Amino acid sequence: MDSEKGLRVAVIVGSTRDGRFGPTVAAWVAERIAQRGDMAAEVIDLVETPAPTVFPAFGQLPAPGTTELLAEISPRLAAADAMVIVTPEYNHSFPAPLKNVIDWHHTEWQAKPVGFVSYGGLSGGLRAVEQLRVVLAELNAMTVRHTVSFHNYGDKFDAEGRPTDPAAEGAAKVMLDQLAWWARALAEAKAVRPYAA
Numbered sequence: 001m002d003s004e005k006g007l008r009v010a011v012i013v014g015s016t017r018d019g020r021f022g023p024t025v026a027a028w029v030a031e032r033i034a035q036r037g038d039m040a041a042e043v044i045d046l047v048e049t050p051a052p053t054v055f056p057a058f059g060q061l062p063a064p065g066t067t068e069l070l071a072e073i074s075p076r077l078a079a080a081d082a083m084v085i086v087t088p089e090y091n092h093s094f095p096a097p098l099k100n101v102i103d104w105h106h107t108e109w110q111a112k113p114v115g116f117v118s119y120g121g122l123s124g125g126l127r128a129v130e131q132l133r134v135v136l137a138e139l140n141a142m143t144v145r146h147t148v149s150f151h152n153y154g155d156k157f158d159a160e161g162r163p164t165d166p167a168a169e170g171a172a173k174v175m176l177d178q179l180a181w182w183a184r185a186l187a188e189a190k191a192v193r194p195y196a197a
């Protein structure tokens, strides 16, 4: 936790598709975080800092280049007090590059809260979010209940990349308030008793 800016929140852009919408959503969330006095956002974009895709054999050194790629991501995840995952829905689930970066990490997730901002068609990406909860439980992360989701998102943002529905602001506030509560509660608990799993 930074004494001046408060909680450090990693905003992870879950899609890497050419022409993707994800950065628009992530920039809006990062702005919501920046406007608060209690947290600061750091966007982790898996296009700018891709995770390696080939895992080493158990007990073996990783392939050349793997460590260098992870060095751009892992310390930033480790330093975060909380995460916000921005995800679309691909075939009723979340994009493969997002699962890949999740799988490369373990302690970076544990005993940290994770919030979601999703977008998609009729389901607003919520099927991706519900599946992410199952994955993140395995890593001992704490997913917060309230989500921000954009249904048929193509009609829901103006030319400046801002949601046209004013309710989005309120939804983001509730989700970020929950994230902050859990991040502080878990940080205080870990200060008293290191996390052991």
Ligand SMILES: Cc1cc2nc3c(=O)[nH]c(=O)nc-3n(C[C@H](O)[C@H](O)[C@H](O)COP(=O)(O)O)c2cc1C
Binding pocket: 015, 016, 017, 019, 020, 021, 022, 023, 088, 089, 090, 091, 092, 093, 119, 120, 121, 122, 123, 124, 125
């Ligand atoms: C491979 C693929 C599968 C998709 N499957 C779904 C889906 O199951 N449900 C849905 O609502 N939208 C689906 N979509 C539409 C995406 O939600 C939409 O294209 C969104 O813009 C993708 O996010 P991105 O632009 O950040 O890549 C799919 C898109 C792709 C590329």
